[in-house]
Structures are given as structure tokens and as C-alpha cells.
Amino acid sequence: VSVVAENTARNAAFIGLDWGTSSLRAYLMDASGVVLAEERRPWGIMQLPPAPQDTADTQAHAGFERAFDDICGTWLQHQPDLPVLACGMVGSAQGWKEAVYLDAPASLDQLALKLTRVEHSGGKHLHIVPGLIQRGALPDVMRGEETQVLGVMATTPDAATLLIGLPGTHSKWVLAGQGGIAQFTTYMTGEVFSALRQNTILGRTMQTQADVAPDDAAFMRGLNVALSGDSEAGLLSQIFSTRTLGLTGALSGAAQPDYLSGLLIGNEVTSLVKRYAGSAPEIVLCGEADLCRRYALALHTAGFAASRLAPQATARGLWQIACAAGLVPEI
């Protein structure tokens, strides 16, 4: 073990895990929440590390334990008592252990009170952040995003109410203030885009070029179709234009993915216009950089005031919850 690693571990006070469907990240933090080290693995809950050759797992949690040991076992060797807090799909029914859904609206303190403890067969343990459920005729749920939102709020002035956009496979729009998370809505925009592109006729004429800059003109063209009030035919019809504009030579195969992306994000933003036009709180975007850039473009085009970009905030959110739960000593 190098001197650097030993010093790093010696100052550590907390490990946070961002554990989703397709990836796992670990943050080693000191007693004031500063990130000392960060690790990343492909061990999402749907692709855990396999059992050693010629053996088979007898217990469902074995794969989760291997992933856990692989990403933060070294850190824990130095300080076996470091508290560990995880958020995301690791707390789902398909995860390591099912964590409760807390009813929204919910505050930081309410979330911190309802952590789910998981025992590791090696004698260690960790905690999992609850998910949020919003009940009603059409319920909505989140797991992981609540932590990201609390991270964003930790760097926001006291009085502010924010509309936080988290674009991605399932993009979430969350209304939050210092009281916590008030309301949220999920849009399956990213996953629908992938399914249309990979599994419908629309993909057949698309050309995908690796390492080519996004085609903003094509994106804006799709966006404007979605935002224009006269496209009364709706999304199920609009998307067919990706193909017909190709057939008529008006949209190249290379431009079709960005055009379809504009159509879909435009439909999502149209719904925000219906809900918030003229009365939107400050908008903050948090997610993958180029996707946030597209959403910012879409929001601006739809008439919203400039949106602010927040850096990835899950590590900060895990720290906030750990403090509120008393997992780490207050300085």
C-alpha cells in the first residue's frame, strides 16, 4: 500500500455509494465532506461481478458483496469502521435489499430517519437511502434522484425554490426547496429514444457516426416541430416524420437521431410549458454535460428564463443524508 493511499484512508470519515442499474460509483470523504478519492465500476445491479470460476452463488446477495468489496474493500481494510451509505436502485426489489419508499413531500431529516440497514456477511454493514413515492391517480417514484436533489439544494440559498431537471434514461423534474422535495414527474424520454432507435423502423434509415459532434440544427428542427402548437397530430405521429423526411431527402440518415432527440425532448418541454409557463421557479439542470446542454437549448427555445447547470451532486447528497442521520460525527 502506497503512502498516499494510507494517508488518504487515514483522513477518511465516510464512504458514499451511488449504485444504479448500470453502474456503481464510490466516494471516499473526509470529516468535512470533501471527496478524497472516487472509484467507478460497471457493477450496476443488473450486471454484478460473476461468481469465481467453477463456483455458483447460493445466496442472492453474493454478487452485491463482491461488487462492494471490489469498489471499497481496500478503503475499509484501513478503517473497517467507516460508515457506508448507498443510494439508487440498490434499494429496489431487484437490489441488495429493498429500502422503503417514503411519501413525497419529504424533507432531508425524514429521509435520514428511514435508512435501511444491510448486513454484509464479512461482518461489515451499510445503509441504503429510501426512495420517494408520490401517490395519486398516477403515482410516481424515484430512487437515487432524491439524493442528487438534496445535493443540489445543499449549495442553494435558503429561501430559494428550484425546479431541478435531471435528464437521462428516465428524466425527472423535481420541485424542491429548503423544506425538501415537494413534487416530481418522470418522463421516459431517454429510454423511449433508445427503443425507437434500436427497435423500430426509425432506426433502419439512421446512420450513427462515432465521435461526431451533435447536429444541433437537426435537434432544433425536431424541437421546433414538437414546440409548435400546430403539430396537433401528437407524438405518435410526429416521430414518423423522422422516416418520411429521410424518404424525401430532406433529412440525412446522420441527422435523424438528433432530429428524433429534438422531437422527444421537445415533447417533454412542452409539458413543462403547460405546467409552469410564466410562473416557473429558477431552473437547474443536473446530469450528463451534452444532454444538459440540449435541455438548456430546448428550455430557452420554449421561452423559459436561462437555466443554471449544477455539477453532479450525488456525493454531496449522500454526505448531507449521512450527517442528518448521525452516521458521521458533526465537526
Next chain:
Amino acid sequence: VSVVAENTARNAAFIGLDWGTSSLRAYLMDASGVVLAEERRPWGIMQLPPAPQDTADTQAHAGFERAFDDICGTWLQHQPDLPVLACGMVGSAQGWKEAVYLDAPASLDQLALKLTRVEHSGGKHLHIVPGLIQRGALPDVMRGEETQVLGVMATTPDAATLLIGLPGTHSKWVLAGQGGIAQFTTYMTGEVFSALRQNTILGRTMQTQADVAPDDAAFMRGLNVALSGDSEAGLLSQIFSTRTLGLTGALSGAAQPDYLSGLLIGNEVTSLVKRYAGSAPEIVLCGEADLCRRYALALHTAGFAASRLAPQATARGLWQIACAAGLVPEI
């Protein structure tokens, strides 16, 4: 060859082919357009019969010729000069030979004037019906449905204008009168349903039971969500409720496919409401029986007057076009 088959062939005057992406149907008709025999094969343009063992096709049309010979070769043995007319994706760029797109609006006579002739290497030939294109900011196209619509119009009183719904993988809504096809719109409803069910997280909690009656209550529930004005979050958000209603125990896995179907068909019908509410011409549905029943339910719930069901009309449409093109002698 049986006596029946010989007699059938002797009275024959025309062969019509309904040749789509996933299936091929052939109709043998007499000199007054009565169907004498019907054959069906799985030889859609994407799944043509393979080359004989240990051989490889050197020409792209070989598979089309094998499919053609397999489905109507026997009929042509008896009467090699029978005229043959095909419609559908066989005339697309991926088909046997690309047939022109005619600009909509288009009449029966205009379609009949623009048939594309295809030579068969065995010395026979056939004709392909043109597709239709509707130009504009968002172009739309059809191949095969124009023939179906002309078939429906052939049994409709002279003065009538109809709104003809053709539900399916890509459902089409066509405004037609005796002057021909005036206007049409495509909705990718069926294909989006399949992609969401097979290729997104929504499919994971769905249970599919073979030979179980459709769950109309679940369908109506999804339909009412889509039709209710207050679902301002839009389709990309609404579909997520298929999963969340399952998570909260409010919608069984077996009911989820029908609920999602109701959501999607409801979105399609919502767009018809925006376009035609209060001023819709008579509505006729033409397609697979249970799907038409669902659309009839959806149209009724959305406030449209009762819709009429038309039997499958492609054979009738092929006959109409063959007569107008002079392929068959007038009686």
C-alpha cells in the same frame, strides 16, 4: 390437379397480391371480381423463401420470384396470361422493384395510370400499385393502404366522405371520397406499443398470458388517462404509470399490456378529437377484428358517433385498380 382446382382456374380472370413487410396474400378472382381462392404465405418482403440448399442467389429478385411462384405458380400454370397486380411494401426501396409515390390527393384513375411493371425471369410479369406521398413540412407516406381505402370506397354510396381508420403497426387515418384519397396521417401506435413492451423497463413487470380474453377494464383505464384533459404531463410521462401502478399494487402484471394499449390508442384518438371534434365525417374502421373493437371503444369514449366496421378490403381495392387500369376486360 383436382377437378375443383381446374374449374377454379378456368373461371379465373385476375390475381391480386397483398404483399407487405411480414406476409403475402394472393387472391384469385373471376371476371366479375369475385374471389375464387385465397392463399397466404409468411413471405413478407423481409422474410422471403431461402435459396435452395447449397445454392446462393446471385440476383436480388430471386427470393421475390420464389415467393411469387410458391403462392400463385399453380394458378398461372392453368392460365399463364392471368394479369397480376400487387400492392404494399413489395413496391418499396426494399421490395421487388420500387414503385413511384403519387402525390396525394389522388384518385383511383390516377393510381391506375401509374402502375410499375415488373418482369419475372420465367417470362411472366406483374404490376405494382404506386404508393402515396403527402408533401409538406411533415411529409407522410403509405404503401398498400391506398388500395385498402379504394376497396372500402367501392362499397360506399357516391356522395359520402369517410374518415377511414386502419389500425395496426402503423395506423393510418385517411379522409376519402369518391374523388379518391384526400388526406392521411400515420401514427406509429402499434410499433411503439411493441417496442415499449419488449425493449423497455415497462415490459419487465408485464405478464403475458396466451389465449386470455383482452382486459377491457385495464384498456379503458389507460384510455381515460389519455383522454382526460388533466394529464398535461404528456405521453412520455403517462406511460411510466404502467410501472408505478404495478409497484403500488394498483395494476396487475397481466393487466399492464392492456392498460398501456389504452394509453397509446387514447393518445392517437386525442389527436383525432383535436382535429375533427364536432365535424367528423362518418368513421369506418378496417383491420384486425379485436384491434378495431378497441378503437371503436376508444372513439365512442372520446365522443365520436358510432363507427362502422368494414371487412378487409385489399382484394376489392386491387380489383378496382385492375379494372381502372384495363388489366381485366370490362364485362
